[in-house]
Amino acid sequence: MTDLAVSMPRAGRGKSLWWSSFIGLILRDVRVLRRDFIPFVIRTGMNPLLFVFVFTYVFPKIGQGFSSANGTSFGTVLLPGLISVSIMFQGIAAVAMPLSVEFSATGEIYDRVMSPLPVAGVAIEKVVFSALQSVLAAVIVFPMVVLIPSTPVHFAIHDWPLLVSVVILASLASGAMGLVIGTAIQPQQIGLIFGVVVVPVTFLGCVYYPWFLLHHVRWLQYLVLINPIVYMSEGLRAALTPDVPHMPVWAVLGALTLSTALLGWWGVRGFLKRVVS
Amino acid sequence: MGELTTSAIQIHDLVKVFQGRQEVRAVDSIDLDVQDGEIFGLLGPNGAGKTTTIGACTTRIRPTKGQITINGVDVLQDPAHARQFIGVVPQQNTLDRSCNAFENVYYHCRFFGMASGEATQRATQLLTEFKLNERAQAMPYALSGGMAQRLQIARAIAHRPRVLFLDEPTAGLDPQSRLAVWELVRGLRRQGITVLMTTHYMEEADQLCDRVAIIDHGKILVNGTPAELKQRVGGQTMMEIHVANVSPELSERLGNVAGISSVESMPNGFRLWTTGRDGLLPKVLEAMHGCDLRDVSVKEPTLETVFIRLTGRELRD
Ligand SMILES: Nc1ncnc2c1ncn2[C@@H]1O[C@H](COP(=O)(O)OP(=O)(O)OP(=O)(O)O)[C@@H](O)[C@H]1O
Ligand SMILES: [Mg+2]
Numbered sequence: 001m002t003d004l005a006v007s008m009p010r011a012g013r014g015k016s017l018w019w020s021s022f023i024g025l026i027l028r029d030v031r032v033l034r035r036d037f038i039p040f041v042i043r044t045g046m047n048p049l050l051f052v053f054v055f056t057y058v059f060p061k062i063g064q065g066f067s068s069a070n071g072t073s074f075g076t077v078l079l080p081g082l083i084s085v086s087i088m089f090q091g092i093a094a095v096a097m098p099l100s101v102e103f104s105a106t107g108e109i110y111d112r113v114m115s116p117l118p119v120a121g122v123a124i125e126k127v128v129f130s131a132l133q134s135v136l137a138a139v140i141v142f143p144m145v146v147l148i149p150s151t152p153v154h155f156a157i158h159d160w161p162l163l164v165s166v167v168i169l170a171s172l173a174s175g176a177m178g179l180v181i182g183t184a185i186q187p188q189q190i191g192l193i194f195g196v197v198v199v200p201v202t203f204l205g206c207v208y209y210p211w212f213l214l215h216h217v218r219w220l221q222y223l224v225l226i227n228p229i230v231y232m233s234e235g236l237r238a239a240l241t242p243d244v245p246h247m248p249v250w251a252v253l254g255a256l257t258l259s260t261a262l263l264g265w266w267g268v269r270g271f272l273k274r275v276v277s
Numbered sequence: 278m279g280e281l282t283t284s285a286i287q288i289h290d291l292v293k294v295f296q297g298r299q300e301v302r303a304v305d306s307i308d309l310d311v312q313d314g315e316i317f318g319l320l321g322p323n324g325a326g327k328t329t330t331i332g333a334c335t336t337r338i339r340p341t342k343g344q345i346t347i348n349g350v351d352v353l354q355d356p357a358h359a360r361q362f363i364g365v366v367p368q369q370n371t372l373d374r375s376c377n378a379f380e381n382v383y384y385h386c387r388f389f390g391m392a393s394g395e396a397t398q399r400a401t402q403l404l405t406e407f408k409l410n411e412r413a414q415a416m417p418y419a420l421s422g423g424m425a426q427r428l429q430i431a432r433a434i435a436h437r438p439r440v441l442f443l444d445e446p447t448a449g450l451d452p453q454s455r456l457a458v459w460e461l462v463r464g465l466r467r468q469g470i471t472v473l474m475t476t477h478y479m480e481e482a483d484q485l486c487d488r489v490a491i492i493d494h495g496k497i498l499v500n501g502t503p504a505e506l507k508q509r510v511g512g513q514t515m516m517e518i519h520v521a522n523v524s525p526e527l528s529e530r531l532g533n534v535a536g537i538s539s540v541e542s543m544p545n546g547f548r549l550w551t552t553g554r555d556g557l558l559p560k561v562l563e564a565m566h567g568c569d570l571r572d573v574s575v576k577e578p579t580l581e582t583v584f585i586r587l588t589g590r591e592l593r594d
Contacts, residue, residue: 017361017389017390018357020387020390021388021389021390023387024384024386024387024388024389024390025388027384027387028373028376028380028384028387028388031376031380031384032375032376035375036375106369106370106371106374107367107369107370107371108371108372108373108374109371110337110365110367110371111371111372111373111381111385111388111432112388113337114335114336114360114363114365115360115388115389116357116358116360116361116388116389116390117357118356118357119356119357275337276336276337276338276339277295277332277337277338277339
């Protein structure tokens, strides 16, 4: 055994190390994602692919197609909606599911928790990486929902900064939501997440209908406002299909920022509770 | 760090109470000084508070009370900084299941700020030294218990910590792998790494550790070199006699046998402590005349007899 002399870690001490440590955590996640890239694409693409295929390709052909009162095709309504579901779902798949296993079943998280940065940094890294994965998911889903429908899909990106802000905020909010869920559940409860979280937030998330049209069911229109997915869908509607009635941009950006902050705070708190007793 | 510290680990008045349905006083005022470069063992039975003590030292558990410094850094004040000097191998296998053996070490290095080239070099070197280079691409589930444990140790020291914590490093390993781990740990000491390890194998504490603290119910009972501890029981040999009926008269009769320094009653017999056992057995048997003798065993002074002497219990129940 040579060259093993005890010495200080090279990259410096204290706070300058926090950043390199954070990058190290990201790189590890990138590596794992690259190894699982095909499953990632399948997991991300299957739901929107079949959804647009059945409802916007097959349905119109067999005479079951539906469109809104104002003549908007269903494909146009779905475009932002399905992208927001894909963004949201990454929070569950990239943070909640792996974390719940790494905490209790295997304890894998502890090697990362022993990194020389504050423990909250490990939690924040999970959210940030999940957000990157969400953006990637949005990019994968976009062409599907544009190209597959047999009826015309009208989209127009006039406001790039808006699109970018909505996608980034929606991605961070989803990661934060995943952190909250992942720190709160046991691995054996993962199945429950789909029934209790994914299905309700999707169906009541203005994914398949614009929020504006819910004025026919007033109480529901107010009730869904507690669901962060509503703002993701409506924000993407504002950015991608501005002709479809949508929520005001300030409301969307405000609510997404607030969701990210609240869920992030709650999730980091849960994370600290789980790893430091 | 201006002044020279000789203690790698200093623990002062450490208390940990787990709140919950049932309050557990897992660590009950522990004081400990581990010197630079020594292998220090915490020996104790299940639930003694070993893992909790290590958890507190490694920033995983927030003490109810007390102070801990590692390499001069206050662990409670500045945990992120303290972690730079700490390597840990926890009681359970925490290898990253999504990464292969090489990547487990490589990314650990990255977490500690090494650049890519340096991390690659370090990981390659460690896998070679720990005889894992042929399994570099293997995923953790495909490693044997001994290999997984070597990999955990390699990963724990990859960032060149000053202090390494090993929680039951050989639990569940076959004798050969256990010896391999001992050899590794001795190698680490030669490189100047301070090791704090827990174990409930007394041979391990005896043969591997420079100093040992015996811990039970969250308290340190004694602390010293294995030789000193064995001296603590006066270098006494322990003789256990199992009989059908335990009676006070019998106890008295045994106590009167020349050469026996003390007698402890057990539900099923007696423990006799003695300094020299030459010619003692016939005398003991003579004193036992007329009793229904079931079993006799003699134990030379070991850390186990020290533990029994201190607690009246066996180390492993
Ligand atoms: N997170 C926790 N919450 C509540 N009680 C705990 C917790 N962790 C440990 N304990 C309790 O604290 C006591 C000491 O546990 P600890 O794990 O430190 O023992 P140990 O010496 O490592 O034992 P073993 O040899 O079994 O690993 C035990 O009674 C245990 O039940
Ligand atoms: Mg333990």
